[in-house]
Structures are given as C-alpha cells and as structure tokens.
Amino acid sequence: MTDKLTVSVLGTGIMGAAMARNIARAGHTVRAWNRTRAKAEPLAADGAQVVGTPAEAVQGADVVLTMLYDGPAVLQVMREAAPALGPGTVWAQSTTVGLDSVGELAGFAREHDLVFYDAPVLGTRQPAEAGQLTVLAAGPAEGRDTVTPVFEAVGARTMWIGEDGAEAGATRLKLVTNSWVLAVTAAGGEVLALARALDVDPNSFFELIEGGPLDMGYLRAKGDVILNERFTPASFAVATAEKDARLIVRAGEANGVRLDVAAATAERMRRAADQSHADEDMAAAYFASFDDSPRS
Numbered sequence: 169m170t171d172k173l174t175v176s177v178l179g180t181g182i183m184g185a186a187m188a189r190n191i192a193r194a195g196h197t198v199r200a201w202n203r204t205r206a207k208a209e210p211l212a213a214d215g216a217q218v219v220g221t222p223a224e225a226v227q228g229a230d231v232v233l234t235m236l237y238d239g240p241a242v243l244q245v246m247r248e249a250a251p252a253l254g255p256g257t258v259w260a261q262s263t264t265v266g267l268d269s270v271g272e273l274a275g276f277a278r279e280h281d282l283v284f285y286d287a288p289v290l291g292t293r294q295p296a297e298a299g300q301l302t303v304l305a306a307g308p309a310e311g312r313d314t315v316t317p318v319f320e321a322v323g324a325r326t327m328w329i330g331e332d333g334a335e336a337g338a339t340r341l342k343l344v345t346n347s348w349v350l351a352v353t354a355a356g357g358e359v360l361a362l363a364r365a366l367d368v369d370p371n372s373f374f375e376l377i378e379g380g381p382l383d384m385g386y387l388r389a390k391g392d393v394i395l396n397e398r399f400t401p402a403s404f405a406v407a408t409a410e411k412d413a414r415l416i417v418r419a420g421e422a423n424g425v426r427l428d429v430a431a432a433t434a435e436r437m438r439r440a441a442d443q444s445h446a447d448e449d450m451a452a453a454y455f456a457s458f459d460d461s462p463r464s
Contacts, residue, residue, distance in 0.1 A: 172196055175318055176229040178222055178245050179263070180208040182402065183289070184235035186296035187262075187322045189214045191233075193299075194321035201225040203245075222249035231258045231318050232282075238411060239269025246276055255281035258314045262287050262303075264346065266415045267336050267422065274334035283311040286333035288342040289323065292403035299323065304338040306330040340419075347416045347430050349386070350409060353450050354433040356390045361457035370395060390451045399448035409450035410437035 173196045177188040180202040188211050192198040198216040201224070202208040208218045219225050226232050226249045236242050242263050246253075259282045261273055270286055277284035285307030295301050301323040307315070308331055319326045329337035363370045374391065377383045393399060413434035420427040439456035440446075 173230040173314070173317060174199070174228060176225040176232045176249075177201070177216075178225060178232065178234045178249070179236040179241075180211060181235070181237075182293050182405070183262075183296050184233075185211060186293065187233065187235060187289075187301075188216055189297075190299040191318060191321045192216050194317070196317070196321065199225040199227075199229065222246070223252040225249065226257070227252040228254065229257060231260060231315055233260045233318060234263055236263045237408070238263065238415075239265035239272065242269070243272055243276060246273070250280060253280050253282065256283065258283045258285065258311050260285045260287045260305075260315055260318060261333070262289050264288050264342055264412055264415070265339065267339060267343075267419050270336035270339050271334060277333075283308060283314075284333040285311070285315055286329075286336055286338040287315075287319070288338055290342065290345060291323075293401065294403060295324075296322070302327060304329060304341050306335065306338040307333040343412075343416050343419050346412050347427065350413050350416070350433045350450075351429050352384065352386055353390050353409070354429075354436050354453055356387045357394065357436070357451060357454035358457060360391060360394050361454055393449055393451040394454045399445070399452045402447060402449040404450050405447050406437050406440045406450050406452050407446040409453070410434050410441060413437060 175191050175196050175198050177184055177198060177200045180188055180200050188198050188200045192215045200208045200211045200216045200218050201222050212218050222245050234242050236245060259277055274284050285305055287303055287305045289301040289303050291301040299322055303319045303323040303326040305326055306329040329341060360370050363373060413430050416430045417427050417434060436453045436456040440453045443455055445452040445455055
C-alpha cells in the first residue's frame with residue numbers, strides 16, 4: 169500500500185459527498201460518480217475528479233466506496249462498474265442495506281475477486297462533513313491496511329465487528345442502532361405534536377426533563393429542528409428514514425421478532441413524505457401527526 173490511495177466514491181448524496189470531500193482533503197486521489205452528475209460537480213472544487221460512469225470511477229482504484237440509496241441500487245451500479253474492476257480491489261460498502269442485500273453484494277465481490285468490507289457509517293450530515301462519523305466495519309484483516317486510511321478520513325472512530333463482511337455483522341449493528349434513532353425521532357415529533365394540540369409550551373416539557381434520566385441530547389436536537397423549522401438542509405431525509413425503518417422491520421420479521429414501533433415509524437415517515445416532506449430532515453415526520461401538515 170502507498171500513502172496516497174486512489175479512491176472511487178460511487179454516490180455523492182448528503183453522506184457520499186461529504187465523505188468524498190474528506191477523503192480528498194486527506195490527500196488521496198478521489199474519483200466521484202453520481203447518477204445525477206450535477207450533485208457530484210461541486211466536489212471538483214475540493215480536488216475530486218468527477219466522472220461520467222461507474223466504470224470510469226473504479227478504473228485503477230485501490231478502494232471503491234459505495235454510498236447509494238439501497239441494496240439494489242448498489243448492485244446495479246457495481247454491475248455497471250464491473251468491466252473496470254481490478255481483482256483484489258478493496259470495496260467498502262457503506263450504504264445502509266437490508267441483511268439479504270449484504271449476501272448478494274458479498275457474492276458479487278467473490279465473483280469479481282474484490283476484498284469486501286461491510287462498512288455502514290453512523291452519523292448524519294454534520295458529522296459527515298466534519299469527518300466525525302463512526303464506521304462500523306467487518307471484513308478480512310489482510311486488507312485493512314488499505315481501507316483503514318479511508319475510514320480514518322471519513323470518521324473519528326472505526327468499530328471492527330468481524331472478519332467476514334458476508335456475515336453482515338456491521339449492518340446488523342447499524343440496523344439495531346438506527347431502530348433507536350428512528351424511534352427517538354418519531355416519539356419526539358409526537359411529543360411536540362401533542363404539546364401543540366394540548367396548548368402546552370414545548371419549552372415547559374424540555375425544562376421538566378432537563379438534566380434527568382428522561383433528557384437526551386438527540387431528542388433536543390430534533391426538537392430544535394421542529395420548533396425552529398430547520399428542516400432543510402436535511403441531516404437525514406424523511407424518504408431515507410422510511411427506507412431504513414422498513415429494512416429494520418424486514419430484518420425483525422426474518423428473525424422472528426415483531427417490531428411495532430419501527431413499523432409505525434415507517435408509516436409516519438411515509439405520511440410525511442406524502443405531505444411533500446420527503447426531502448426534508450426526518451424530524452419533519454412531526455407533520456404526520458396532522459391531517460393538514462401545519463407549520464409549527
């Protein structure tokens with residue numbers, strides 16, 4: 169491994185763009201691709217080479233990092249990249265996908281002799297932009313010297329889960345963690361909606377719980393988004409939150425667990441999306457409590 173890597177970043181949405189930017193700032197060569205090229209173009213100002221196809225992006229890359237919408241999207245893009253993928257290329261798969269998709273993606277990696285890392289990240293827009301994500305990673309020890317500099321560029325911490333990415337250990341932990349994040353977001357929105365309906369000053373609620381076991385920084389952060397209508401730019405969009413909630417429900421069902429809160433959260437996110445909040449921060453699920461989607 170050389171000190172300077174060539175890293176292909178496939179998918180430059182909220183998270184992928186920030187990750188690509190930080191990898192470039194760490195001194196690595198970055199080739200960025202996005203289906204909608206205009207979303208990738210600003211990365212040129214940060215030193216990234218913006219290319220027109222996945223195959224162009226991965227040609228000669230040491231590491232390929234995927235940060236796309238879901239498992240099927242990742243598989244489709246990697247199939248487009250396949251003709252240019254070199255054997256032994258390290259693949260850090262950071263998209264949040266379902267457990268079934270991890271197996272498919274690991275199978276693709278085996279077919280093309282890629283070194284596969286199941287590597288979802290924990291964090292939203294702000295920590296992504298600051299390079300302060302937590303990387304949850306599972307994959308072989310022999311490729312870690314190559315992939316670790318990439319993880320260090322995008323994150324403050326890497327938590328290694330295991331040595332076989334195909335077992336989806338990192339994705340399993342990511343789904344468990346996201347189930348908590350989504351539950352807090354949905355419950356916080358309902359609390360503030362109920363306060364509105366009962367003519368209760370929401371600041372009284374936050375004052376009441378301050379410093380006690382019911383208090384929580386994340387609850388306050390999402391409450392601030394709602395009360396001050398800071399729904400854009402989204403840290404984590406409603407549409408993506410719905411997708412993740414449904415992945416969580418599916419994972420539970422496949423393993424004999426009924427997840428009523430996650431299922432209800434998915435429906436709240438869907439209703440908010442139907443009210444034209446799909447691209448806003450997931451705190452906008454608050455509006456799903458009202459038929460007319462009132463502003464707070």
